[in-house]
Amino acid sequence: MRWSSLAFLIAPSQAALRFGCSTLSIQRLDPVVEPGNLPSAHLHQIVGGNAFNATMSGDIGEKGTCTTCTFSEDFSNYWTAVMFFRHPNGTFKRVPIMQNAALPNGINGGMTIYYTQKDFFSNGNQKITSFPPGFRMTVGSPTTDTLDKARGNIGLRFVCLQDKNTRFPELPDFPTQPCRGGIMTVHHFPSCWDGKNLDSPDHQSHMYATTKEAFQEAGPCPASHPVRMPQLAYETLWDTTQFNSMWPSGAENPFVLGFGPNGDDNGYGTHADYAFGWKGDSLQRAMDSNCMFNACENGRPLKSQGVAEMNRCAAKQVVKEPLDGWLTSLPGQ
Numbered sequence: 644m645r646w647s648s649l650a651f652l653i654a655p656s657q658a659a660l661r662f663g664c665s666t667l668s669i670q671r672l673d674p675v676v677e678p679g680n681l682p683s684a685h686l687h688q689i690v691g692g693n694a695f696n697a698t699m700s701g702d703i704g705e706k707g708t709c710t711t712c713t714f715s716e717d718f719s720n721y722w723t724a725v726m727f728f729r730h731p732n733g734t735f736k737r738v739p740i741m742q743n744a745a746l747p748n749g750i751n752g753g754m755t756i757y758y759t760q761k762d763f764f765s766n767g768n769q770k771i772t773s774f775p776p777g778f779r780m781t782v783g784s785p786t787t788d789t790l791d792k793a794r795g796n797i798g799l800r801f802v803c804l805q806d807k808n809t810r811f812p813e814l815p816d817f818p819t820q821p822c823r824g825g826i827m828t829v830h831h832f833p834s835c836w837d838g839k840n841l842d843s844p845d846h847q848s849h850m851y852a853t854t855k856e857a858f859q860e861a862g863p864c865p866a867s868h869p870v871r872m873p874q875l876a877y878e879t880l881w882d883t884t885q886f887n888s889m890w891p892s893g894a895e896n897p898f899v900l901g902f903g904p905n906g907d908d909n910g911y912g913t914h915a916d917y918a919f920g921w922k923g924d925s926l927q928r929a930m931d932s933n934c935m936f937n938a939c940e941n942g943r944p945l946k947s948q949g950v951a952e953m954n955r956c957a958a959k960q961v962v963k964e965p966l967d968g969w970l971t972s973l974p975g976q
């Protein structure tokens with residue numbers, strides 16, 4: 644399915660955002676799960692505003708000076724674990740991130756971020772309420788350790804890319820054969836809020852997921868979590884292709900997510916983090932409009948910026964350690 648071409652077929656009645664953010668930083672920091680830890684336990688790839696650091700509090704929309712995202716009022720941070728190739732000789736190499744299809748050319752790695760409503764085309768006649776300043780959440784967990792549990796994490800999926808437009812099938816774990824076009828990880832967050840808490844001790848229980856596969860219509864929010872918020876989702880495209888020739892025929896999947904002593908080669912522990920940081924009421928204004936994808940740019944209603952400005956924004960590398968080349972162990976292990 645090509646969402647980019649779908650957009651021209653069906654006019655939206657309500658807003659849907661899909662935009663690129665280039666890589667802000669790759670380092671061991673996690674201000675949501677491990678605030679203050681320099682370094683955090685495992686490596687992350689991060690996009691968004693440059694206020695990102697080991698500790699972040701308050702309204703981060705007011706703290707950064709630049710963002711790697713297309714929408715220049717979006718100082719939120721979005722991050723996931725990092726993928727590595729585990730060579731038969733026991734060393735690891737970081738898998739590079741490539742830009743998605745249907746985004747402006749030249750974006751440095753990064754992610755594609757979605758804020759949709761009930762589905763791509765309608766809010767289902769419900770008010771979609773923006774996340775408030777200081778809001779944060781996670782989805783998935785590095786401790787998920789069985790295929791059944793991974794299957795139950797609807798919306799946390801892997802796609803074996805034939806090319807950058809491949810979207811199906813969505814797998815609950817790593818592909819078992821080399822993928823000609825790379826591997827995409829997909830993270831859909833829950834979108835029903837308890838209406839009270841900006842965060843919770845496990846960073847998840849203030850939210851409730853009604854997510855269905857592949858951006859399909861979300862079910863109704865339960866009474867415990869009655870406030871419908873935007874359906875947030877990330878796509879990350881990992882360029883695994885340079886490693887396929889080093890995958891011995893018949894051997895198990897050599898790609899891992901970079902946590903645990905040898906990395907997670909099942910992918911059950913795929914997870915992602917979010918810290919809201921849109922300036923003022925910009926996200927609410929977008930959700931109340933009827934723009935779709937790049938038609939929301941250039942002040943209609945969101946301010947936007949070009950690829951050169953996105954790529955120029957970076958966060959300070961506060962944790963210094965080797966991340967490139969063949970590593971004898973995963974960062975932090």
Ligand SMILES: *[C@@H]1O[C@H](CO)[C@@H](O)[C@H](O)[C@H]1NC(C)=O
Binds near residue numbers: 679681696697
């Ligand atoms: C990041 O946080 C550390 C420790 O909390 C602090 O020393 C450093 O100045 C911060 N860096 C930036 C760029 O804010």
Ligand SMILES: *[C@@H]1O[C@H](CO)[C@@H](O)[C@H](O)[C@H]1NC(C)=O
Binds near residue numbers: 730732734969
């Ligand atoms: C492992 O394999 C890579 C790729 O061939 C090679 O560059 C690296 O030196 C090897 N490392 C060891 C410890 O054998």
